[in-house]
Structures are given as C-alpha cells and as structure tokens.
Amino acid sequence: MANPSLNITMSEDNIITTPDVAIKPTQSMGWFMFTNMKKHKDNIAQIDAKTGQKDTFGQLLQRSIRTALHMSDRKISRGDVITLCTRNHLNAAVPYIATQFVGAVIGSIDPSFSEQEMNHLLNTIRSKMIFAIPESVPVLEKVLQEISLDAEIVVFGQSDKHTEFSDFLKPHVGEEGYEPVKIDNLKDTAVIHFSSGTTGLPKGICISHYTFIGQMINSRFIDTPNDTYVKNVTKDISLPLTHLGYTSLYWVSAGAMLIGSTITGHCRLVCETFDGPEFWNYIQKYKPCFVMLTPVQAIEALANVRKDVDVQCVLNFTVIGSSISKEYLFKVLETFPNAHLGAGYGQTEVCGPLTMLVPNDKHHAVLRANPDKIETAGVPVRGTSYKVVDTDTEKTVGFNQPGELRVKSTFVMNGYYNKDCSDTFDEDGWLKTGDIVYYDEDFCFYVVDRIKEAFKYQGWFIAPTVLENELMNHPAVKIAVVVGIPKDDGHHPMGLVVLKDGFRVREEEIEKFVEERVSERQRLRAGVKFIESVPLTVTGKVMRRKLKQMVLEGKI
Structure with missing residues (x-):
C-alpha cells in the first residue's frame, strides 16, 4: 500500500518507508552555523524579552569567534566536553x-538541577x-570536588574566584579571517543531550554533526512559512520574524531553535522563565510568528487569554514535549485564528x-484541515522506516x-555516552522508542503513551494519557495526571488533579465524570485526589514517578 502524495509506502509485513532526505549535510555544525551567521549578519538574531536588547547575527558571531579563540588558548580542542549550566x-x-567552532562537544545541564542530578550528569560526561x-557555582564547586573533576568554571557575571565570561569576549588576535576547525567525519559526536529523566536518571545521548544538521534541513526548510507570506500577514516590515520559546540549551529543542534560526535568518526571543500573563505581553510587544510551548505552558x-492583544502575528503554534x-x-x-497548529513527535x-x-x-x-485528526502527531518524515510492534507478541501490526x-533512520544517535545502549535496539537493529502509538489509513500517527508510564x-x-484527556474534558480541571497504584490484581488508576481557579467540586464528582466516559476496566479505581501543583522536569514534563512515590508515601 502507498500514499503517493506523501511519498510513503508500506510493505505486506507492515513496514512503512519514506524516501531518503532531500538534502544531505556537507558541513560540521561549526561550519554550518558559521557560514549561515555570516550570510545573515545584518539580521536580528535574538532579543532579550525582558529588556528589549538586541543582537544581530554579526554581533553574535563576533562574540562566538572571540570565545572560541580564548577556548583554544586554554587548550580546548577536539573530543573535549564543554558544559553550559545557565x-x-x-x-x-x-x-x-564557540564549542562547535573549536570542534569540541557540548553537553549542557540545567541550573535548577539538584546536587544529586548534577553529580550524575557531570560524572557521566x-x-x-x-x-x-553565579547562583550555580557553589553546588558546582561541591560536585566537582565530590567526583574529583578538575574542570574550569567560567562565570556569566562577576567572580572573585573563577574566570569571568567577560574575559572571553575581549578582542583576540586572529579573529579577523577566523574559520572553524574542520571536521572530516560528520558522524562524529557534536552534542550530548540528555534524556528527559521522567523514568529514571538521564542518559547522555550522543548526536552527530550529520544528524543534527540533517534533521534541521529535514524540518526547518519545510516548516517555515516564507518571508513574503509572513510579512503580508503581520503587516509590519520593520519587525524581525521571531520565534518564541522557553526551553534552555539543556534541551534539544532549544538547540534546534538556535541552529534553525541560523538557517532561516529569523530571530529568537530569549525568555528566562515562563509566566502566563507575561507571555501575552511578549505577544503584544514582539509579535512572534512562531510559538513553541510545553503542554503545561x-x-x-x-487560561490567561487577553482579548486586547493582537494575535494575528502568530502563524505557527506548536506544543512540544x-x-x-x-x-x-x-x-x-480559536485563540490564534491565523496559526497553523504544528504537529510533531520526536525523540532526542x-x-x-x-x-x-x-x-x-x-x-x-x-490532513490538518480534518478536525477528526486534530490530535495527530503527523506523518512519517524522510530518511526513516517505521514499524509498530505488539508489546506482548513482538509481531508487527497494521492500521x-x-x-x-520502532524505527530505523539515518539520524539515529551514536549511542549513550559511556553507557551500553544495546538494549535500546531490537535484534533486527530497530530503535525501540518506548512509545505506544498507532497510525490510520492516511499514515497519520497518534501517540498513546510511554510504555514505562x-x-x-x-x-x-x-x-x-487516555484517562488524563478525559479528566481534562471536565470544566473544573486545569491539569490532570494519572498514575497506577499497585494492587493484587495489577495497578489501579488514580487521578491527580489541579483545579482551575474559582471552581469548587468534590473528588467523587470528577471520578464519576470519567467513569461515565470510559470502559469498565479503565475506571479510576484508586479514586481522584486534588493537588495544588505538579512537579515538572526542566523541559516541562510531568514527573510521574515522583507523584506516584508521594502517593505511596502518604504525602498526597
């Protein structure tokens, strides 16, 4: 079976295939960003959302070159791992x-991490x-001592004890005519991004130059509306074409937004933390064309929609994570009438x-115009083959x-950093995503849940997720999380619910609401409990294991 319009084919044994990527990477990440930043040197690259301070790509490039030269002075070179904690x-x-310019590997952590998490990640890489x-320096000092690691700390700000980042921005001999280090093998690791950590300690995922650049080409050249179209909609040629998102460079989506912006020459709105009301101020002030939020955001x-804000500028709204x-x-x-609803599903x-x-x-x-497909995660992308496997029989299933x-792709990781990854692949070499999905006759995929969740x-x-969606249909429910409580006959579902402001309802009413809408075996047998908030990872994902543990310990 095939769908010629989408270039998708399916074999008799239910293996879905797509054509190879249209354009293959020919440059390392360093060279790719370098050449594109020079090309767009006069475009606005980033704006500090709070202050309004702006950078052109040319200014950002100059600071990156100077930092790369100062890193080289400190003998940072190929194979070294550099970390951002900011x-x-x-x-x-x-x-x-700059790390990509000198040919080293970037592996970031988030400053909100606990000492235990930082210990694990830094000891890994x-x-x-x-x-x-500056706020992260005391815990970093302690962790480095604990793991006997002699790493230089460079502080974004003032420090009496460590190197200040401002030293890296000083003029340097050789910055005129500077060129990044050549990388001969594009399959070498360029970036280490960590798994989300929702089901255990994060693993360092090794991503090559070829994979990162290839995925950006595979998606960014396709999914960005052209500049003329954008300008016609926004009616303001003085504004840069701007992306609004909140994830830090710890996460792959932020790295993708950074590198993708160098391809398009578009601007990133740099936001430190998410705030619902402030979000609308940014829409009003900066008129971003592209918005990327986690589900909780x-x-x-x-929940804080402002009718006085002009939302005509938003052309693409994507929910990630x-x-x-x-x-x-x-x-x-309904809120953003000009927006295409971005649909996508991926993995680090x-x-x-x-x-x-x-x-x-x-x-x-x-496909997107069909309201019955509102929840689709999209259709297969180029360069990847797909199969959906029954979790009990291991047999490949169909529509x-x-x-x-499970997938095979030209973009699969190099492996986990300093950790065996053989159990991540099946005996035929397919990457096991750990996600339960299905697809319809149009090859639209739908993500049901994580196997481990x-x-x-x-x-x-x-x-x-199925039960959470039913809970979210109740008018009083703001956020819902379902966990399994162990019993003799398996696990009983429990709904943990954050109520919307101003709503008063009993837990039993919410339980009854779900019971009337699901099959008998899906009932919330462990009941419903109201909570004030849900703990989140730095990427905005719900920490289910922590919530479940709190229930089992009687803290909820």
Missing part, C-alpha cells in the same frame, strides 16, 4: 556556538570547562522529529492497532 540570556548561546551562572497561557488534549488544541485554533535519540505535519505542504494541509513504535489492570493495558 538560564536563557543573550550570551547563553555563545559558548554553545567529565567536562573540561563549565560556563555557569500552553494550558497556563490559554508531550501530548495535550484536543480540548486545548481546539482552543489554540534521533535529534528531532519522527512524524510531523508542516504548514507549507499542501498534502499535509489537507489502527496500538503497539510500540503505562500499566496493566487484570492484564488489560491502561494508558494514563
């Missing part, structure tokens, strides 16, 4: 770019240099999308049958 600010991206905000933003209920997807479309292990729907493809547009997604009741498979 919130978003105008200089946060400079060491990231053994960084040679760490660029950090999107829910918060939609995990799924969100169709109630909120329809509300996004392939450095980007495995399925997507993009606004500039007429065949994708037909509308849920199972674990799912559980069984009396042998029946229970997907928390």
Whole structure:
C-alpha cells in the first residue's frame, strides 16, 4: 500500500518507508552555523524579552569567534566536553556556538538541577570547562570536588574566584579571517543531550554533526512559512520574524531553535522563565510568528487569554514535549485564528522529529484541515522506516492497532555516552522508542503513551494519557495526571488533579465524570485526589514517578 502524495509506502509485513532526505549535510555544525551567521549578519538574531536588547547575527558571531579563540588558548580542542549550566540570556548561546567552532562537544545541564542530578550528569560526561551562572557555582564547586573533576568554571557575571565570561569576549588576535576547525567525519559526536529523566536518571545521548544538521534541513526548510507570506500577514516590515520559546540549551529543542534560526535568518526571543500573563505581553510587544510551548505552558497561557492583544502575528503554534488534549488544541485554533497548529513527535535519540505535519505542504494541509485528526502527531518524515510492534507478541501490526513504535533512520544517535545502549535496539537493529502509538489509513500517527508510564489492570493495558484527556474534558480541571497504584490484581488508576481557579467540586464528582466516559476496566479505581501543583522536569514534563512515590508515601 502507498500514499503517493506523501511519498510513503508500506510493505505486506507492515513496514512503512519514506524516501531518503532531500538534502544531505556537507558541513560540521561549526561550519554550518558559521557560514549561515555570516550570510545573515545584518539580521536580528535574538532579543532579550525582558529588556528589549538586541543582537544581530554579526554581533553574535563576533562574540562566538572571540570565545572560541580564548577556548583554544586554554587548550580546548577536539573530543573535549564543554558544559553550559545557565538560564536563557543573550550570551547563553555563545559558548554553545564557540564549542562547535573549536570542534569540541557540548553537553549542557540545567541550573535548577539538584546536587544529586548534577553529580550524575557531570560524572557521566567529565567536562573540561563549565560556563555557569553565579547562583550555580557553589553546588558546582561541591560536585566537582565530590567526583574529583578538575574542570574550569567560567562565570556569566562577576567572580572573585573563577574566570569571568567577560574575559572571553575581549578582542583576540586572529579573529579577523577566523574559520572553524574542520571536521572530516560528520558522524562524529557534536552534542550530548540528555534524556528527559521522567523514568529514571538521564542518559547522555550522543548526536552527530550529520544528524543534527540533517534533521534541521529535514524540518526547518519545510516548516517555515516564507518571508513574503509572513510579512503580508503581520503587516509590519520593520519587525524581525521571531520565534518564541522557553526551553534552555539543556534541551534539544532549544538547540534546534538556535541552529534553525541560523538557517532561516529569523530571530529568537530569549525568555528566562515562563509566566502566563507575561507571555501575552511578549505577544503584544514582539509579535512572534512562531510559538513553541510545553503542554503545561500552553494550558497556563490559554487560561490567561487577553482579548486586547493582537494575535494575528502568530502563524505557527506548536506544543512540544508531550501530548495535550484536543480540548486545548481546539482552543489554540480559536485563540490564534491565523496559526497553523504544528504537529510533531520526536525523540532526542534521533535529534528531532519522527512524524510531523508542516504548514507549507499542501498534502499535509489537507490532513490538518480534518478536525477528526486534530490530535495527530503527523506523518512519517524522510530518511526513516517505521514499524509498530505488539508489546506482548513482538509481531508487527497494521492500521489502527496500538503497539510500540520502532524505527530505523539515518539520524539515529551514536549511542549513550559511556553507557551500553544495546538494549535500546531490537535484534533486527530497530530503535525501540518506548512509545505506544498507532497510525490510520492516511499514515497519520497518534501517540498513546510511554510504555514505562503505562500499566496493566487484570492484564488489560491502561494508558494514563487516555484517562488524563478525559479528566481534562471536565470544566473544573486545569491539569490532570494519572498514575497506577499497585494492587493484587495489577495497578489501579488514580487521578491527580489541579483545579482551575474559582471552581469548587468534590473528588467523587470528577471520578464519576470519567467513569461515565470510559470502559469498565479503565475506571479510576484508586479514586481522584486534588493537588495544588505538579512537579515538572526542566523541559516541562510531568514527573510521574515522583507523584506516584508521594502517593505511596502518604504525602498526597
């Protein structure tokens, strides 16, 4: 079977294939960013959302070159691991770019991490240099001593004890005519991004130059509306074409936004932390064309909609990290009438999308216009093969049958850093995504849940996301998380609910609401409990294991 309009074919044994990538990478990440930043040197590269301070690509490039030269003076070179531990600010991206210029590897951590998490991550990658905000220095000093690591700390700000980042921005001999280090093998590791950590300690995922640049070409050249179209909609030729997102460079999506902006010459709005009301101020002031939020951020933003803000500028609204209920997807479309609803599903292990729907493809547009497909994560991307496997029998299944997604791709990771990854692949070499999905006759994929987050009741498979979506349909529910509570006959689903402001309802009413809408085996047998908030990872994902542990310990 095939779908010629989408260049997708499926064999008799239900293996889905796509054509090879249209354009293959020919440059390392350092050279790729260097040449594109020079090309767009007069464009606005980034704006500090709070202060309004701006950088052109030319200014950002100059600081990156100077930092790279000062790093070389300190003998930073091929194979060394450099770490960022910082919130978003105008200089946060400079060491990231400079690391690629000198041919080293970037592996970032987030300043909100606990001492235990930093200990684990830094002991994994053994960084040679760490660029950090002042608040993180005390815990970094302690961790470096604990793991016996002699890494230089460079501080974004003032320090009496460590090197200040301002030293790296001083003029340097050789900056005129500077060129990045040549990388002969584009399959060498360029970046280490860590897994989300929702089901255990994060693993360092090794991503090559070829994979990172290839995925950017595979998606960015397709999914960005052309400049003329954007200008016609926004009616303001003085504004840069701007992306609004909040993830730090710890996460692959922020790295993708940074590198993608160098391809398009578009501007990133640099935001330190998410705040619902402030989000609308940024829409009003900067008129971003592209918005990327986590589900929790999107829910918060939609709870604070301001009718006085002109939203005509928003042309693409994407929810990243995990799924969100169709109630909120329809509300996004209602709130932002000009926006294409970005659809996509990916993994850090392939450095980007495995399925997507993009606004500039007429065949994708037909699928996106179908309200029955509002929850789709998109269709297969180039350079990847797919199979969906029954979790009990390991047999490949077909249309509308849920199972674990497994893929083969030209963009699969080099492996986990200093850790065996053989159990991540099946015996035929397919990457096991760990996600339960299904696909329909149009090859639109739908993500049901994570295997490790799912559980069984009396042998029946229970997907928390399905129940969470039902909970979110209740008018009083703001955020919902479902966990499995161990019992003799398996796990009983429990709903943990954050209520919307001003709503008063009993827990039993919420439980009854769900019971009337699901099958008998999916009932919330462990009941519903109201909570004030949910703990999140730095990428905005719900920490289910922590919530479940709190329930089991009687803290909820």
